[in-house]
Amino acid sequence: MITKNSTITVDDVKSNPRVRYYIELADKSLEALGYTEHGFRHVGWVSYQAGRILRELGYDDRLAQLAEIAGYLHDIGNAINRVNHEVSGALLAYDILKDMGMPYEEIGKIIGAIGTHHEASGYPVSEVSAALILADKADVHRTRVRNTDNISMDIHDRVNYAAISRDIIVDPDSRQISYDIQIDTNIAPVLEFFEIFLDRTIMAKKAASVLGCEFHLIINNAKLL
Numbered sequence: 339m340i341t342k343n344s345t346i347t348v349d350d351v352k353s354n355p356r357v358r359y360y361i362e363l364a365d366k367s368l369e370a371l372g373y374t375e376h377g378f379r380h381v382g383w384v385s386y387q388a389g390r391i392l393r394e395l396g397y398d399d400r401l402a403q404l405a406e407i408a409g410y411l412h413d414i415g416n417a418i419n420r421v422n423h424e425v426s427g428a429l430l431a432y433d434i435l436k437d438m439g440m441p442y443e444e445i446g447k448i449i450g451a452i453g454t455h456h457e458a459s460g461y462p463v464s465e466v467s468a469a470l471i472l473a474d475k476a477d478v479h480r481t482r483v484r485n486t487d488n489i490s491m492d493i494h495d496r497v498n499y500a501a502i503s504r505d506i507i508v509d510p511d512s513r514q515i516s517y518d519i520q521i522d523t524n525i526a527p528v529l530e531f532f533e534i535f536l537d538r539t540i541m542a543k544k545a546a547s548v549l550g551c552e553f554h555l556i557i558n559n560a561k562l563l
């Protein structure tokens with residue numbers, strides 16, 4: 339049961355200076371560690387997609403708004419350390435949202451989603467968690483590569499750079515969620531995609547089932563799953 343007067347939206351969260359600072363810091367730390375982009379572009383895309391998934395499946399709009407907020411905040415824990423960033427991020431989000439006056443029932447849904455989004459330790463534990471996982475794991479795209487000089491050396495950079503487009507297709511009637519990804523196989527073979535995305539794909543499949551949906555993976559117009 340969610341308190342009726344909760345009105346904090348993702349726009350409020352986006353304009354919070356503390357949020358902006360921690361997202362910048364998280365992305366800078368990951369840049370220093372050699373990771374792909376995890377800044378405003380990544381969290382903005384994940385936020386939008388997480389909300390859209392729940393809305394298109396007919397969930398309550400407030401639940402979709404909570405998924406948007408979880409999406410925007412999900413990677414701030416990287417400001418502390420990449421290791422366990424899902425847990426540290428949930429705690430940072432707790433502090434920020436509490437100070438913004440969000441009811442604890444809503445904060446609980448958001449921190450539970452953030453704390454379970456990472457494939458190393460995560461599991462889709464709720465609808466918000468499932469939507470966040472589905473959005474986050476789909477963001478394979480060339481705009482995430484910081485330095486194209488690395489693409490021959492680094493498989494993550496290579497696969498991301500090869501990903502020309504990616505979309506999440508939600509079909510509420512047949513209850514199907516599909517990742518539709520276009521990969522330039524001159525840059526990376528599809529096998530390399532699976533090498534680094536297999537655990538993410540398995541997590542996405544579990545997340546879809548929490549939302550009562552089948553999961554499909556389409557790469558270069560071929561249905562692989």
Ligand SMILES: [Fe+2]
Nearest residue numbers: 412413455456
């Ligand atoms: Fe993450």
Ligand SMILES: [Fe+2]
Nearest residue numbers: 380412413474
């Ligand atoms: Fe992420």
